[in-house]
Amino acid sequence: MEEDHLVLPLSRPAPGAMGKTGTWRNYKPVIDQGKCIKCLLCWLYCPEATIIRHEDNSVSVDYEYCKGCGICANECPVKAIEMVPEVQGGA
Amino acid sequence: MPRKILTGNHTVAEAVKLARVQVIAAYPITPQTTIVEKLAEMVEHGEIEAKMIRVESEHSALAAVYGAAAGGARAFTATSSHGLLYMHEVVWWAAASRLPLVMAVVTRAIGPPWNIHVSHEDIMDQRDTGWIISMAEDNQEVLDLVLQAFRISEDERVYLPAMVGLDGFLLSHTAMPVDVPEQEVVDSWLPPRLPRPYVIEPGSGVIMGNIPPDEAFYRMRHSMQRAMYNAKRVIEEVDEEYYKMTGRRYGGLVEFYRCDDAKYVVVLMGTWAGNAKEAADRLRERGIPVGVARIRYVRPFPRERLREKLLGMKGVMVFDRSVSMGRGGPLHAEVVEALEAKPSIMGVVAGVGGVDVGVRDFEKLVEDFVKKVEEEGRVYVNDYWYGV
Incomplete structure (x- = not known):
């Protein structure tokens, strides 16, 4: 009856709810596909779900939303992810 | 069953x-x-x-x-x-x-x-x-x-x-x-x-x-x-x-016991309502028309139901088994608001910490209240502590 007045304290995740957070990034993760062993640790640890897992378990980065926190690079056991400055020669 | x-x-x-x-x-x-x-x-x-x-x-x-x-x-x-x-x-x-x-x-x-x-x-x-x-x-x-x-x-x-x-x-x-x-x-x-x-x-x-x-x-x-x-x-x-x-019903938010022809009503909640009802029966035998409104739901509070039934009463006594320090009995405060303090109203803080309040206690307290209202016409007591 008055259920349309039911306002619930929960939300469902949707991509880009906060805008394109990729612009927040100072360092960008760059994956060396030659070194990658497809262990998927980066995919598992990424707090923003911006590591994209492909069918063959290879991975890439969704740069529109990756904030550049570097957790993937830190977790990678074979150092296949390098954090590269977005702006070269800055301050 | x-x-x-x-x-x-x-x-x-x-x-x-x-x-x-x-x-x-x-x-x-x-x-x-x-x-x-x-x-x-x-x-x-x-x-x-x-x-x-x-x-x-x-x-x-x-x-x-x-x-x-x-x-x-x-x-x-x-x-x-x-x-x-x-x-x-x-x-x-x-x-x-x-x-x-x-x-x-x-x-x-x-x-x-x-x-x-x-x-x-x-x-x-x-x-x-x-x-x-x-x-x-x-x-x-x-x-x-x-x-x-x-x-x-x-x-x-x-x-x-x-x-x-x-x-x-x-x-x-x-x-x-x-x-x-x-x-x-x-x-x-x-x-x-x-x-x-x-x-x-x-x-x-x-x-x-x-x-x-x-x-x-x-x-x-x-x-x-x-x-x-x-x-x-x-x-x-x-x-x-x-x-x-x-085959059982209680009246929803609040149970009214012998309130239809009452002039004085005791409002309270919980087990001691049984004693209050018995006291009401005994007082009625002596010609004092007393009823009991037993709050079954504190939330949502039966404000409208209480107004409907009790606004025209001569006197209302609210018994609280707890106290909001600095104000008085919490039920009393809510009943006063619901009834715009129109009837004579007395708040009683009693039974706190398990202190026993029996049929005769209710009988005496209600009788004293009725006497006071009949003598003074209008009585308002915020928190009477019985037996302290």
Whole structure:
């Protein structure tokens, strides 16, 4: 009856709810596909779900939303992810 | 309908079994402990298909059933006094998350000094949290209120958790005859809980309790208040439905005992209403027209029902088994507001910490009040402490 007045304290995740957070990034993760062993640790640890897992378990980065926190690079056991400055020669 | 001799706490356990509760978590505290002991026994004997979660505190007990309810289960917990205070944060969480849940509160004093006897300060401390709060007079009503609590809490117009209060020892540890409905009858009236208003489950992400805009927060509180107003109607409906099923009804939010031709009415809640009713009978034998309005639901508060019946009374006495320090009895304050202080009104703070208030005490107090009103015409007493 008055259920349309039911306002619930929960939300469902949707991509880009906060805008394109990729612009927040100072360092960008760059994956060396030659070194990658497809262990998927980066995919598992990424707090923003911006590591994209492909069918063959290879991975890439969704740069529109990756904030550049570097957790993937830190977790990678074979150092296949390098954090590269977005702006070269800055301050 | 089988009649059993049950203590109030074992009555709660019977009702939880009949409601086919799926998840139970509770931490022992006097005088609640025998509820969860009985339920543990029922789970162990396979009499009830529920998961019993053992926890390290009341805070965790309510958090566990909160999670279960968010996962779609019909869930139950029980506590008393200090245990209820310890879970207080989660009490707010459960209501504001709009989760259907039922909790039995065996009312007991809060220390210090240490006291395990009846007082309403523990349950009255919860009245701003957004829970439906009811109070039983006897063990039969304990059974009926627990079953009805599930129905009301899960109603789509409400979606708020519900507490059922029963007085420590006076009900919790006192055995009385209780008519227990057949399982099939309860099943037909209380079907399994629907996955509403939402359910968290693997594969579909939901964020609970995140930071919304302030205006959204405000709208959520308004939504809860609307649900409370809806609950007033739902409670009356459920009382009628239950009557059709069992032949028992109580009058919904408030029970009026001999109020139709009364000039003076005693307002109170819980077990001692029985003594007040007997006192009213005795006073009537002596020609003093006294009735009793027994509050069954503190939240939502039966403001309109009280106005309808009591606004024109000559005198109203409100007995509180707890006190809001610096103001007086909390029921008294709410009754004064509902009646715009039009009748003579006397607030009595009594029975706190288990102090016995018997039939003759009620009789004497009401008689003195009536005499004072008849002599002075208009009486207003904020908080009279009887026998201090």
